[in-house]
Amino acid sequence: MMRVLPSWRIVMVVALTLGYMVLGVTLGGGSLVLAYxxxxSEDPYYHMLYLFFIVAGTVVVVGFLPGGPYAIPDGERVEPQEQRQFFGLVNGVASRTGQRMPDEIYLVFDHVNAFIFHSGGILRGKRILCVSLPLFHLLTVSQLQGIVAHEFGHLDRGNIRIGAWIHLIQSGLRRTINMLGPDRDPKSRVLRMVRLPFVLYSRLVLYMTVPMFRIQELAADRLAAETVGSYTYGEALRIVHQNCQAFDAYVIDSLLPMLGRGYLPPVMEGYARYLEFTGRKYDEPARKPDDVHPPFAERLAAIADLPAIEAENNLPASSILNNGAELQVRLLRTLLPEDGPKDFTPVSWYEAGQLVIIPDWKRRCSRERLVLRDVTLGSLRSTVAAADKFDLFAAAFGLALYREGWQLDHEPGYLRLRRGDFKINPHDLVEEMRSPEFIEDAWREMLTKFGLDAGTLLTG
Structure with a gap:
């Protein structure tokens, strides 16, 4: 199994910690000494220097203190007596990977993901495993075992404690950088001189730790593939890889607006429709320099030499959850602010469009009535081309069509207003109007074709 030598990791973390301390003490303490x-001096010039050094020194010292441990995400802690089959799955994987059970297990509605971390201290503290509910709907039982086994792979040879320590350093650097002002704020130009060493050191930390974390990810992948078989785990990886960004987009674009109004359409059915209607592909999500996960192809290649092993249980992972519907409702509440709805009314996605989209358009147009005043369908193109409130005009245009008798067709990722054979997406059409190629004559022809009066006011 691919592993990072413990001695090398320890030396690297100690070196990064010492560098972090030297940087903070030198710049923070040095600034305070210069402030003193x-x-x-009685010279007014030195009084200005005093203010600069006292501010810079205080900011650096406060920001330099290491950040706190990982925060437990919003979710629901589950107990063995409540979810016996799920705990049995985790316990079985722990035994097969040679690890002890996590101290706490949480179910969350946070991405299509699972993660394990160390909270409450570096040397002691608790192991906390979090598994997102969408995984249960997308994976089989055996595939979910593979994902959990991967997370246990992060416990091997102190990896999780190394990660927690690096997190403390990175959070302290981020806080210091943020406190010393944004990149392009002219008011913080002088403080940016103090900020620069922390920015450079933060990049050094990334440069040194990201390769280590990627090696650890590959080692955890191999452990998971050894536990459930390379084919089963490879399929689990593929499903997570293809759905992680797509599901986030679905929740933000389609689900949250409904939940925020107190309505609960079918969640996973809506996600399937979202993928169908949007046609988006997430086979290779955009990568960032600080992405600790290797590319998908590299992860598959790392387990290709391991035996496939026949899957033990191809039932949906959702079959091992008790009271799954009630659990989902409780977890969905964690996506909303504290003053959000506490109870949801079950509706179909078609009903959700009538109950949420149209009322939202009406509220938006009512708030911005002055902006829309005197704007007609005929003047919409020229108004949109010179305005910056694109979403407002799209909502007003859609509402105008609805008042003219057009029917709203709404599904996750799909919104059209329909009359006869004509279908219009108001957002797409208003976006098209902003193009210089979309001329006034073309808009007039469209109004005639759709049977719309150019003199109709957007405000009704």
Missing amino acids: YSSQ
Whole structure:
């Protein structure tokens, strides 16, 4: 199995920690010392230096203190007596990977993901495993075992404690950088001189730790493939890879607006429709320099030499959850602010469009009535081309069509207003109007074709 040598990791973390301390003490402490000497002078110039050094030193010292441990995400802690089959799955995987059970297990509605971390201290503290509910709907039982086995792979040889320590350093650097001002704020130009060493050191930490974390990810992949078989785990990886960004987009674009109004359409059915209607592909999500996960193809290649092993249980992973519908409702509440709806009314996606989309358009147009005043369908193109409130005009246009008798067709990822053979997506059409190629004559022809009066006011 691919592993990072413990001695090398320890030396690297100690070196990064010492560098972090030297940087903070030198710049923070040095600024405060210079502030003290500047305060001893009667020269007004030195008084300005005193203010600069006292501010810079205080910010650096406060920001330099290591950040806190990982915060437990919003979710629901599950107990063995409540979810016996799920705990049995986790316990079985722990035994097969040679690890002890996590101290706490949470179910979350946070991405299509699972993660394990160390909370409450580096040397002691608790192991916390979080598994997102969507995984249960997308994976089989055996595939879910593979994902959990991967997370246990992060416990091997102190990897999780190394990660927690690096997290403390990175969070302290981020806080210091943020406190010293944004990149392009001219008011913080002088403080940016103090900020620069922290930015450079933060990049150094990424440069040194990201390759290590990627090696650890590959080692965890191999452990998972050894546990459930390379084919089963490879399929689980593929499903997570293809759905992680797509599901986030679905929740933000389609689900949250409904939940925020107190309506609960079918969640996973809606996700399937979202993928169908949008036609988006997430086979290779955009990567960032600090992405600790290797590319998908590299992860598959790392387990290709391991035996496939026949899957033990091809039942949907959702079959091992008790009271799954009630659990889903409780987890969905964690996506909303504290003053959000506490109870949801079950509706179909078609009903959700009538109950949420149209009322939202009406509220938006009512709030911005002055902006829409005197705008007609005929003047919409020229108004949109010179305005910046694209979403407002799209909502007003859609509402105008609805008042003219057009029917709203709404599904996750799909919104059209329909009359006869004509279908219009108001957002797409208003976006098209902003193009210089979309001329006034073309808009007039469209109004005639759709049977719309150019003099109709958007406000009704």
